[in-house]
Amino acid sequence: MMTEHPQRRTTRQRIAISEFLAHADDFRTAQQIHEQLRAGGDGVGLATVYRTLQTMTEAGDVDMVRTQEGESAYRRCATHGHHHHLVCRCCGRTEEITAKVVEAWATTIAAQHGFTDVTHDVELHGLCERCSAARV
Amino acid sequence: MMTEHPQRRTTRQRIAISEFLAHADDFRTAQQIHEQLRAGGDGVGLATVYRTLQTMTEAGDVDMVRTQEGESAYRRCATHGHHHHLVCRCCGRTEEITAKVVEAWATTIAAQHGFTDVTHDVELHGLCERCSAARV
DNA sequence: TGCCTTCATGAGAATGATTATCATCTAAAT
């Protein structure tokens, strides 16, 4: 038997959040999305923002990362499969990265230590070209 | 001139926390350390646990990671320099990992994208040999 | 050993992100 997925409804709120993410190019927190939607007129309840982002994340429609301050941030990535990110810690500019060597390395290390079912978190943070220049 | 470091005092509390970390072999949260110190008789205020762990982290005496639930966890590692971790998500068993290929990869990726001042977070999570076996 | 200055401590309040409630609303099927 198949797992019964509850039916998903198309609501104004979900559309607003989805549209927002489609146009954003960096990671945003639930609080930021809530605030910016409200500022744009498409007000959505904070709880709904959290719930929707959680659902979209579980469905694989958006990526979630933890900021260095420990908050969850979300982004709709162009790359659909497994990948990582290079994020500017100044302006938020985000590059999507795929890395065969890292994938292979993780697999090898896991095997060497007798670990199974190994996942990895790999994120890069730095200053993008523009922000590096402005930094002088 | 040298940066003025405020003087660090040797207190019962700092000794207790340091001792605790010296004997623990997996990552522990501030809350856990506070609870376990209290259970062991060496009661230390929660605020002091947080402050001390923060100080030790800044001094490089302990490593801090974010659990997948977003909490900060601390560990005194044997490896002193930069390294990563392979953690059992079941029992907490932790292996320290150094990875030249990952270091080189991060540097290369940063350069390719024009990023400077790039740091990386790399953590592996899986099931250790023992927990894998018990899982059957 | 007995002060003194400065740093350290901790109980409790404050903060802030995230989650839980639950009465009310509504998409969508019939």
Place this chain on the structure above:
DNA sequence: ATTTAGATGATAATCATTCTCATGAAGGCA
């Protein structure tokens, strides 16, 4: 149009972490 399983959102509740500030105690020095 009616029905119903979902969805929403104002609000309260959680919970880790930080802040306050009155009190305690290292460590230097006489």
